[in-house]
Amino acid sequence: MFETTWELSSDKFWGISGNTFRGFRKHKKPSDQYRAWAPQAYRYLAEIPEQRFDLAAIHEYLTNDLGGHWANGVKQISIAHRFKIVDLFLLHMCRCAQLGGVKRRLIVASANPPLDKFTLIGLATLVPGLVVGNLAMGAIEDIGQYKALQRVMEQITGQAGLPRLYFDVWCWPEKRRTDNGLPALSSRPAPILIRE
Known part of the structure; x- marks a missing residue:
């Protein structure tokens, strides 16, 4: 990619x-x-x-x-x-x-994945109960919240052995994925547990 x-x-x-x-x-x-x-x-x-x-x-x-x-x-x-x-x-x-x-x-x-509606929807899909407010860029109110969400994405991609930046790619809408030569996602993976 x-x-x-x-x-x-x-x-x-x-x-x-x-x-x-x-x-x-x-x-x-x-x-x-x-x-x-x-x-x-x-x-x-x-x-x-x-x-x-x-x-x-x-x-x-x-x-x-x-x-x-x-x-x-x-x-x-x-x-x-x-x-x-x-x-x-x-x-x-x-x-x-x-x-x-x-x-x-x-x-x-x-690098940190950009926090936008796509990555926030991806986080909400994978980590049920993760509250980030409105699922849009404006939901990020301070540095602490930003860093906490980045740590969650790092744990998710770390389990797959990938850099955190790949979380953003995974969350891309279908059209953007296929326009960039990536396969469409027919279904999203099951929710995962985040280690404390």
């Missing part, structure tokens, strides 16, 4: 389509805001030496940097929106040819 790459010169959207930005009500031109930020975020990733590529620190930096960038003259971006954008950006970067194979593999190994 993540072996296929794209070239920087061919992607003017930086991996996030206009559909995603429909959830950014009351923000002035959110897609333009993102596309102004993404190239500098890419340069930041490109400049980090491979041996110092700590994805947790990178994620924190990018989340704060996006918040500061977005705050310039427009409505402040919520924590849920910041996490979603940064996670989608990193998901896109794990297939960026110019970033290099080592960094791409490090992103796949450690």
